[in-house]
Amino acid sequence: MGRAVRLPGRTGVDCGPGRARSEAWLSRILGVFGDLCVEERRNKSRHASNEPEFVNEVIRLALAPGTSPRLAIETLTLLAGVEWPTASAILHFCHVAPYPILDFRALWSLSTDVPARYAYPFWREYSDFTRGLAERLGVNMRILDRALWKYSEVHQKSD
Numbered sequence: 001m002g003r004a005v006r007l008p009g010r011t012g013v014d015c016g017p018g019r020a021r022s023e024a025w026l027s028r029i030l031g032v033f034g035d036l037c038v039e040e041r042r043n044k045s046r047h048a049s050n051e052p053e054f055v056n057e058v059i060r061l062a063l064a065p066g067t068s069p070r071l072a073i074e075t076l077t078l079l080a081g082v083e084w085p086t087a088s089a090i091l092h093f094c095h096v097a098p099y100p101i102l103d104f105r106a107l108w109s110l111s112t113d114v115p116a117r118y119a120y121p122f123w124r125e126y127s128d129f130t131r132g133l134a135e136r137l138g139v140n141m142r143i144l145d146r147a148l149w150k151y152s153e154v155h156q157k158s159d
Helices: 023-039 041-048 052-063 069-076 084-094 104-109 120-137 141-155
Strands: none
Touching: 052 069, 052 084, 069 084, 069 120, 084 141, 104 141, 120 141
16 A cells, blocks of 8 residues: 555544545545554455555545445445454544444443444444543543543453
């Protein structure tokens, strides 16, 4: 995917709300996708099998303002090696709407079991719940996501 763009929170690169939808912006999104693929090493060879034009089309559709939430998340899973957690991370960092990251740590912090298989009804309920929680707490989705992760890191006992 060319040069890597670091994820927001690590270097301050922001591809989310307020960014112009230009080729430079798309390039930044594709860099984030590349970073997520590198971090998800078990799927590295599958990620590499994605044709750049297809990745471009999928990301454009998933992040388009008029795309429904269901189409956005499920479109991203069309990419080889991209499962629901990675797709949720792409939406979290790159979509104009606030989306949570599907992560076992965040789910544990909310006393929610990781489903055997992710499906849209679970995603919709989780997204709605976390948006409401963030609003009630007066924080943005990134702050909430990091707090849920940290709570698990501090309190969850390892197996």
